[in-house]
C-alpha cells in the first residue's frame with residue numbers, strides 16, 4: 001500500500017485548535033471516553049504540552065517519541081523500579097502485601113521491574129530461559145495450535161474473537177512454553193486481570209481484595225510447579241528459570257522469590273499483550289477490508305508478513321503506557337521534573353507522531369522506518385518476549401486469512417468495552433462473523 005503524502009510533518013507548526021486546548025486544560029487519561037478514543041488527546045499533548053501533568057492521575061504523560069528515547073537511554077534517572085513498585089496496588093499497598101504474605105506463599109516484588117545493575121543480572125538469567133532459538137523451534141508447534149483452534153471454529157460462522165480466539169491461543173502457547181497445565185484459559189484470564197489491575201490505577205478496595213485472592217491462587221499454583229521442576233527438570237521455561245545459572249556464587253542463580261516473580265511476569269506479560277494484539281488484528285480485518293486484502297496477498301511471503309505484523313504493532317500498540325519515576329531533578333523537553341516525579345511513557349502516542357512516521361494513521365507495510373516504533377519499549381527494558389510475540393501474531397494472521405474470510409463486526413464499535421487499565425487498551429470481547437474459505 002502506498003504511503004499517502006504527509007499532511008502535517010511537524011504538527012507543532014500548526015496552530016492548536018480550541019478542542020486541543022480544552023483537552024490539555026480538562027482531559028485525564030482516567031476518563032473512559034479518553035481511554036476509548038485517545039488520539040485527539042495524544043495529538044494535543046504532543047503539540048502543546050509534551051510533558052503534561054495529568055492532575056487526576058498525578059502523573060506526567062510523556063507523549064513525544066524523542067522524549068521516550070531519552071528516557072529509555074537513561075534507566076537510572078528514569079527508574080522502572082520506583083515507577084512500577086510505587087504504582088503497585090496504589091492506595092492499598094500495605095493491605096495487598098499482607099494478603100499475599102499470609103495466603104499467597106509470600107510477597108514477591110517483580111524482579112525484572114528493577115534498575116541496573118540489579119536488572120542486568122536478572123535480565124541475563126531470564127534470557128537464558130528465553131532465547132530466540134527456542135522460539136524458532138516452536139514455529140511448527142505454534143502453527144499447529146493456531147490451525148487446530150481455527151478449524152474448531154471455522155464452520156461456526158461467528159465467534160467472540162477475544163474470548164474464543166485471541167485468549168485461548170495465547171494461553172495455550174504460553175502454557176506450553178512455561179510447562180503449565182493445558183487449557184487453563186479462564187484461570188489465567190482471571191490471574192492476568194488481577195495482576196494487570198495492580199498497575200492500572202482503576203481498581204477500588206473491593207476489587208483489590210478479589211484481585212489479591214486471585215494472585216494468591218496464581219502464586220500457590222506456580223510454586224507447586226516450581227517444586228516439581230526442581231526435582232524433575234523438563235524442556236520448559238519453568239525448569240530453565242528454576243535451574244538458570246550465570247557464573248559462580250550466590251548471585252549466579254535466582255533466589256526463590258525472584259524466580260516466582262519472573263515466572264508470574266512471563267505468564268502475564270506473555271498472555272494479555274499478545275492476546276490484545278490478536279484482538280486488534282481481527283478488529284482491523286473486520287473494519288478495513290483493504291488491509292485484510294493486503295494481508296491475504298502477503299500470506300505466502302514471510303518478508304511481507306513480518307512487515308505486516310510490525311505495522312500492526314505500530315498502528316495499534318497493545319501496551320499503551322508504562323511508568324517510570326525520576327531519581328533526581330531533571331529537565332525533559334523544557335519541563336523541569338522534580339525527583340520522585342511519576343511518569344507515564346505514552347508508547348501509542350509516540351507511534352502516532354507524524355514527523356517520525358509519515359501519515360501515521362495509514363497502514364503501510366512498506367513503511368521505511370516501521371522498526372522505530374516503540375510498541376516493545378526500548379533500551380535495557382525492551383520486551384524480552386518479542387520474538388515469541390511476533391511469531392504468534394504472524395502465524396495467527398497468516399492462518400486467519402488463509403482459512404477464513406469476509407470478517408465483519410457483529411457489534412457497533414462504540415459498544416466495545418475495554419479493560420479498566422491505563423497500561424493497555426484491551427477489548428473485553430469482540431463478537432464477529434466470518435465465512436470459511438477452504
Ligand code: HEM
Nearest residue numbers: 269270273274277318319322375376377381383384385389
Ligand atoms: C505483542 C505482544 C507484546 C507487547 C506489545 C509487549 C510490550 C512490552 C513493552 C512495551 C515492554 C517494555 C516495558 C517498559 O518499557 O517498561 C515489555 C517488556 C517485557 N515484556 Fe513484553 N510485550 C509483548 C509480549 C511479551 C511476551 C510474549 C512476553 C513473555 C512471554 C513478554 C515479556 C516481557 C517482559 C518480561 C518484559 C520486561 C523486560 C525488562 O524490563 O527487562 N512480553 N513488553
